[in-house]
Amino acid sequence: MALNSHKIALDVTDEQRVWFSQQCGYARFAYNCALSDYKNDPQHWKELTKRFNIAKRDIDWTRGMDQRAALFGIKNFGDAISRWRKGQNRFPKKKRRRDRQSYSTDPSSVSIKGKRIRLPKIGWVGMFEKLRFKGELIKVTISRTAHRWFVSITIDTGKPKAPRDTRGLPVVGIDVGINSLATLDKGKQYPNPRPLKRYERKLKREQRKMSRKVFLSNNWYKQKRIVERIHYRIACIRLDAQHKATTEIVNMASAIGIETLKVTNLLKNKKLAKALSDSALGGFLAKLKSKAEVLGIPIVEAPHFYASSKTCSSCGHKKKELSLSERQYHCSSCGVSIDRDQNAAINLKNLAVGHTER
Ligand SMILES: [Zn+2]
Structure with a gap:
């Protein structure tokens, strides 16, 4: 079994929009x-569905x-209850209209043709993209983000992909940061x-x-939609x-070296926090890792306290201090000058390189 999922924006009519909300x-x-x-009645929690099906007969x-x-x-x-019983999450809360909107339907009664998907009862709905994978449908969930409706489709594509042949491709080192999302070696x-910087004022106003x-x-819900749209x-x-960036990088590397970012620690620095969360480094690294994994490309994370910025890349000399404003690295030992x-x-x-050779 190899599960893949694809989230596709839906091209909906007003009637379909209302239906999805319902x-x-x-x-x-x-x-x-x-x-x-x-x-x-916590004892008989395995019978919740049965009891709901009886109760709903009276609700027109x-x-x-x-x-x-x-x-x-x-x-x-x-599922939430069984996770709670295992101590994996808190006791589930009541869901409210202002929470995330989604529902799942039976994948065996869903069919897909090109850029169209047929859902139970509502029928054919347009999609903005074709489904990327072929195989058996495992899960189909409809959800809304801001003004847009999406379908998330999980597919079993059968056999896992063979690792890609990366012979001849270089090992790539990546420094992630605020000034640029990523810098390669x-x-x-x-x-x-x-x-966020661009939309900050507009967002605050709304x-x-x-x-x-x-x-x-x-009116509050209407305005909430406007705010959600900016976030979106x-x-x-x-x-x-x-x-x-991540797709391009994994396609040209045989192995990847990154630093271990303790993003949560960095976020404690207030000055850096806004810029950092705006650049969303965590998301970048997560995507890089998952794409590399699919292709079978090893990712080597530097040890926690490895001073990747302070060490000279040409002679190995380590600086004691390097302030964030120094954009250029000047080595006092060998005299090299290079972008930080x-x-x-x-x-x-x-x-x-050292890691993969071993
Ligand atoms: Zn040096």
């Missing part, structure tokens, strides 16, 4: 019913809905889009408007830069 509401309703049912509006939305809602609750830099509306009123824009710009980030990237590359 199904999310239905899934949430079933989840919350199961929650209160569980609280009344549930009849036209996609019943699988409710089933998966209850299943999600059951050969000197190539991927610029950092920093979208958030202020939201805070002046009556909490949970219709910001996230898209970040994701796009991260995906482009590139110097760090070369050190990380050398570390990775």
Whole structure:
């Protein structure tokens, strides 16, 4: 079994939009019913679905809905309960209209043709992209982010991909940072889009408007959508830069050297925190790792206290101090002068080369 998932934006009509909202509401309703049912009678939690199916007979509006939305809602609750019993998460909370909107449906009654997907009851819905994988559908979830609806499809593609032949490709060292998203040992830099900086004022303005509306009123929800849309824009710009850079890097490397970023520690520095979370280094490294893993490319992480920035990449001399404002690395021992980030990237590359040779 090899599971892959693909999230695709949907091209929806107004009618479909309303339908999706209703199904999310239905899934949430079933989840919350199961929650209160569980609280009344925690002993028989394996029978939550059965009891819901009996109870819903008296609720007229549930009849036209996609019943699988409710089933998966209850299943999600059951999963949350079994994780809670194992001590893996907190006791599940009631879901509210303002939380994330999503529902799952039965994959065996879903079919896909080109840029269209057929969902139970609502029928054909347009997609902005074709499904990237072929195989058996395992899970189909519809969700909303800001103004846009998405379908996440998990597919079993059968056999795992064979590792790619990387002979002849170099080991690549990467320094991640704020000024540029990534600097490679050969000197190539991927610029950092920093979208929050661009949208900060607009976001603040719309958030202020939201805070002046009556909490949970219709106008509040309308304004919330506007705020979500800005967040969504910001996230898209970040994701796009991260995906482009990581794909390009994994395609040209036989092994990759990176530093272990303690992002949480860095975030404690208030001055750096905003810039850092805006560049979303964590997301960059996570994508890099997962893409490298799929292709079978080893990633070598430098030890925690390895001074990749302070060490000279040409003679190994280590500086005691290097302030963040020094963009150029000047070595007092061998006299080399090199871009600070590139110097760090070369050190990380050398570390990775040593590691893979062993
Ligand atoms: Zn030196």
